[in-house]
Amino acid sequence: MKLSRTRLALLIGAAGVLLLVAVIVSPMLLISLPSFLSEGGTSPDCNDKTQVEEVSDSAASDIPAEYLEFYKKYGKKIGVQWNILAAVGKRETDHGRSNLPGVKSGTNYAGAAGPMQFLISTWGGKARVAMSSKFTGYASDGDGDGVGDIYNPADAILGAARMLKRNGAPENVRQALFVYNRAWWYVDQVEAIARKYAKSGDVKVPPQASEECDDSLVEAAPSDIVAKILEYALAQRGKPYLWGGTGPDAFDCSGVIFAAYREAGLTIPRTTFGQWPFGVKVLEGQEQPGDLVFFNAGPGTSADNPGHVGLVVSKGKMLEARCRLCGPIKVTSYQARDNRIGFTRPLQNPDVLEQLKKLQNPTL
Structure with a gap:
């Protein structure tokens, strides 16, 4: 099958955009966002836009082993840069090590909670959500216990990855982070951390799917x-x-x-x-x-x-x-x-x- 128009159009194609999670200084907008279920399903390898980025010595020494595993696991599963997830976790709560209000229990002054600092309202209306229930939010069950726990790092990091993906990641990370906190200084800080965590010193943006990918879909x-x-x-x-x-x-x-x-x-x-x-x-x-x-x-x-x-x-x-x-x-x-x-x-x-x-x- 000849696809000359597809190939020509792909030469001028561009990638997509956007977004991310909650924050202590200026948390996410108080809006109710859709929940995310299992990613499920299968797709051709050519549709997998996730790039594997090696861990730098700085990341290995700074990120707790459990958190690093979650950042990489859910970044790959959902299709976002793991080092961006890790940088948000670092900037928000030092990977859960912070003793500020709302990190391990309760909320901070703005109503944010957990290691990724979700607003309770965007998580599902409460800190612990039974995944069998109907809810509107980003509550996620990373550890498979049937509960989306805002204080559980596996749950919170999976929820953060899904929120990133839901809003257009991984293509335009800076725009994503700006929507996250509406402050360019915050964007700069998170991106700088992400660069330190990557062995290449970069925040890689996945390439567009190849024209061979489109060939297989059409054929x-x-x-x-x-x-x-x-x-x-x-x-x-x-x-x-x-x-x-x-x-x-x-x-x-x-x-x-x-x-x-x-x-x-x-x-x-x-x-x-x-x-x-x-x-x-x-x-x-x-x-x-x-x-x-x-x-x-x-x-x-x-x-x-x-x-x-x-x-x-x-x-x-x-x-x-x-x-x-x-x-x-x-x-x-x-x-x-x-x-x-x-x-x-x-x-x-x-x-x-x-x-x-x-x-x-x-x-x-």
């Missing part, structure tokens, strides 16, 4: 029509988000999907609100490339009225145009978000089936 498509949809959609990576955008220079979440289907000769509704009832519902686990995945996100939305949509490109992965501050269009994990409400298959809509017949036999 694995369940049909030629899905291959055309994926080829166009993947070529839009690196372009900016624009509310109401349908290309060619910028898109919003439903706009890039609308344009990808249009490129394949198919017409589907333009907006997320129209796309949700349009496709045939697909059970989770049975979704396939070309399907749409919907989220309860955005003002005025609900479980029956989703406000965000992504295009499934492989198991657990979607292409999405998320928001203006979330960085350019990119491939992300949909399994990492618990506000996911369902999948649909537009190709099974009766109108689309008729369009497909006409594409296959223009004389009809």
Whole structure:
């Protein structure tokens, strides 16, 4: 299969952006953020953007062995730089060694707690959250005891890694840290620590997935029509988000999907609100490339009225145009978000089936 347009577009593609955790001096904004479930699922090796960075002598001597293991383990698992996680842990609580209020029990003056200094409100509303319960926050169970404990380093570091990933890491670390604390001096301090912790003395930014990666995704498509949809959609990576955008220079979440289907000769509704009832519902686990995945996100939305949509490109992965501050269009994990409400298959809509017949036999 020739993918010259994909390869050409990838040459001008760019990476994504953003964000991070809570802090003592100026903690995270008091907003309720989505929780994260298990990363789960499998993906091709070419989609793994995590780079392994060797540990410097400074890191080995400064970071407690248990904490170092967690930083590396969850950085790799979630897909963020371990040394950025470690630098946040150092700056916040000296890897849990600080005796300031809120580190080992209670909260500090701003309501932050634990070694990574989450606000109780962003963790799940309380310091210890049963993972079997419904909650809105970043409570995580790193040690597998069924409880997300804000004071437990395994839980807290896993939660921090998920928060980083949720907000666009690992591509734009400085922007991520700025959103974390809204202070450039803080960004400079954390980044300086991260550089000392890396043997290379750098904060590595993972490269874009190769064009061979896109080749494999397109070639694995369940049909030629899905291959055309994926080829166009993947070529839009690196372009900016624009509310109401349908290309060619910028898109919003439903706009890039609308344009990808249009490129394949198919017409589907333009907006997320129209796309949700349009496709045939697909059970989770049975979704396939070309399907749409919907989220309860955005003002005025609900479980029956989703406000965000992504295009499934492989198991657990979607292409999405998320928001203006979330960085350019990119491939992300949909399994990492618990506000996911369902999948649909537009190709099974009766109108689309008729369009497909006409594409296959223009004389009809």
